[in-house]
Amino acid sequence: MKKVASVLRYLILTLGAIIMILPFFWMLSTSLKTQPETIQLPPVWIPKSLQWGNYVEAFKAAPFGRYFVNSVIVTVVTTIGQLFTSILAAFAFSKLRFWGRNLLFMIFLGTMMIPGEMLIIPNFVTLSNMHLVNTYGALILPWLASFFTVFTLRQTFNSVSDQTYYAAKIDGASDWKFLWHILVPMSKSTITAVTVLQVIGSWNSFMWPLIVTNDENMRTLPVGLQAFTTDAGTNFALLMAASTFVIIPMVVVYIFLQKYIIAGISNSGLKG
Amino acid sequence: MQVTFKDVTLSYDGKREILKHLNFVIQEGTLVCLLGPSGGGKSTTLNLISGLLAPTAGHIFFGDKDVTKEDALARKVGMVFQNYALYPHLSVQKNIEFPLKMAGLSRGDRAKKAKELAALVHVDDQLDKKPGELSGGQQQRVAIARALAKEPSILLLDEPLSNLDARLRIEMREEIRRIQRETGVTTVFVTHDQDEAMHISDKIMVLHDGHIQQYSTPTTLYADPENLFVAQFIGEPVINSVPASALSHDLAGVVPADILSQAQTAGIRPEALTLPQRALNPLTTLHGKVVEFDQFGRESTAKLDYNNLQLISTEMGQLSHDTKELDFTLEKKGFFLFDANGKRIFGGDDHAE
CATH class of the missing domain: 3.40.50.300 (P-loop containing nucleotide triphosphate hydrolases)
Structure with missing residues (x-):
């Protein structure tokens, strides 16, 4: 009986793993196919001859070098900016006593229930009034604050006892020094987790960069992938080849930091 | 500082x-x-x-x-x-x-x-x-x-x-x-x-x-x-506290009558209940029964029954364990009387106030 249960458990886990891996396998396989193979039925799982040339061709099809630089700038600035504002806000909500703290927190919490898509139009209008469309400002500004990050960090900061806060005060630390010398280092794993989630989110972000940029020079990598979709149809082999090199940095980040991501999500009691 | x-x-x-x-x-x-x-x-x-x-x-x-x-x-x-x-x-x-x-x-x-x-x-x-x-x-x-x-x-x-x-x-x-x-x-x-x-x-x-x-x-x-x-709050075992009225008969003539009339509670430290032959500064002699002996390492306690009140003493270790009734001494040191507000009115250092 025990054996059956164990076999069943592994079967389900294996199935789950296959479902997770399949899209990646399909992307890699398609990126190495010839054009006809990509739409052939029944589907070709392993291409007959591997078309490595697809990668060269895909890279040349659009200014991916420029897109890469844009993606790096946007990701780095939004991540650092968002972490900075979130750490300050989470500290205030966790350790400072001020009038209306709980009410303010509830209001912010309420904003998490508004779907992101609903904010696209108001945000676009605001930024275009500020004449920021087609600039890094438009790509970065709306993402410099995230209540999800504030919430996750607050949960972690709450787990640091008030006694530690008072101890630091008595030791001569200001709020600012307590935050950066004690609280932030003590919350390293959660901060790493939200950082990684933010880097991935920012790197993969598609809809917002698509809307606020139409200048070729301001596009980010995910938007650049559109180059392979034309009126004549989509060149799947090249699209998948480009997709592969777009996601590789994130796969690397994830592989190295996955234990922090898991720890961070399980700490906050939220599912990402 | x-x-x-x-x-x-x-x-x-x-x-x-x-x-x-x-x-x-x-x-x-x-x-x-x-x-x-x-x-x-x-x-x-x-x-x-x-x-x-x-x-x-x-x-x-x-x-x-x-x-x-x-x-x-x-x-x-x-x-x-x-x-x-x-x-x-x-x-x-x-x-x-x-x-x-x-x-x-x-x-x-x-x-x-x-x-x-x-x-x-x-x-x-x-x-x-x-x-x-x-x-x-x-x-x-x-x-x-x-x-x-x-x-x-x-x-x-x-x-x-x-x-x-x-x-x-x-x-x-x-x-x-x-x-x-x-x-x-x-x-x-x-x-x-x-x-x-x-x-x-x-x-x-x-x-x-x-x-x-x-x-x-x-x-x-x-x-x-x-x-x-x-x-x-202070002392282990805890001080015996009993209604002062229960002791009034034995304390008459020993404690001034005006103090005795105000006293509400009597506090007796366990070491203030001792055997007559070991008494140092006896206040009076009481009569009661032994209910139970307990031995904890080098310490021992005896539970005494006095006028249907239970008192604990730590000074009865030498007593043979089959003792039933006995006379025992109430020492001056370790005996206190408190008034209705809990304030001490007898015992301890009388010159303190």
Whole structure:
């Protein structure tokens, strides 16, 4: 009986793993196919001859070098900016006593229930009034604050006892020094987790960069992938080849930091 | 640093007063325990001394200086918390150095001072470890070293031993006493454990219900409790408290009649009930029955029945265990009478008032 249960458990886990891996396998396989193979039925799982040339061709099809630089700038600035504002806000909500703290927190919490898509139009209008469309400002500004990050960090900061806060005060630390010398280092794993989630989110972000940029020079990598979709149809082999090199940095980040991501999500009691 | 409280009152909500018109002086260089049951105002008093809390009314002085409006940093207090509040990501050395770093000392000076303090509290072989790798007692030592690092005007300890096991508590309380004597720092120690307080204090302040019940040396506290609460709180086994009326027949002529008529409760220390042949300063002789003998290591207690009241004595060890009825002596020392308000009106040091 025990054996059956164990076999069943592994079967389900294996199935789950296959479902997770399949899209990646399909992307890699398609990126190495010839054009006809990509739409052939029944589907070709392993291409007959591997078309490595697809990668060269895909890279040349659009200014991916420029897109890469844009993606790096946007990701780095939004991540650092968002972490900075979130750490300050989470500290205030966790350790400072001020009038209306709980009410303010509830209001912010309420904003998490508004779907992101609903904010696209108001945000676009605001930024275009500020004449920021087609600039890094438009790509970065709306993402410099995230209540999800504030919430996750607050949960972690709450787990640091008030006694530690008072101890630091008595030791001569200001709020600012307590935050950066004690609280932030003590919350390293959660901060790493939200950082990684933010880097991935920012790197993969598609809809917002698509809307606020139409200048070729301001596009980010995910938007650049559109180059392979034309009126004549989509060149799947090249699209998948480009997709592969777009996601590789994130796969690397994830592989190295996955234990922090898991720890961070399980700490906050939220599912990402 | 001498600490003075003048008419200090604290209320969190403006209605209910947690501490009521506290007046006391803690002499420089002494170790004072704040003792009392939970919710009695001990930790609140400590936080008022530290500056983490501000009083609703009244004044606090360090030496001659009014520090009522100053925060913990300006008052230069050192504090050890119940859970030690060490910084888990920093090594023992960095923990001890932290207050010095905040004070802007150079790296070299910090390291030198941290090593001296680590040697004082006997953790000099643990400097590179993280707090998580240390035992409770060692963490406690590190917390004390950190609190002493900035040479505080006063050292405050908030129930520092309550997370330790019994044997370690005794070891650490001796250590705290030793460190206090070596450094000479004025120390205030909060505890709910009377045994702990009796062993290490120069003076004990018993706090209950927002009032100072009594503030005196451990010996005085035991021998001359000012009220029934103190008499019951201090001492192990607990003092026998019985209605004074039950004893009035045996006390007539021994205790002045006017005192006897006011007395509500009688307090009898277990060692004040002894055998006639061992009596030192007998007040009177009582007659009763032995109900039970108990032996705990070298200590023994006898449960006596007197006028249907149960009394505990620790002085009946020599009695043969088949004794049923006997005459026993009520000693003067360790016998008290309290009036309806719980105030002592007989016994102890009669010249105290």
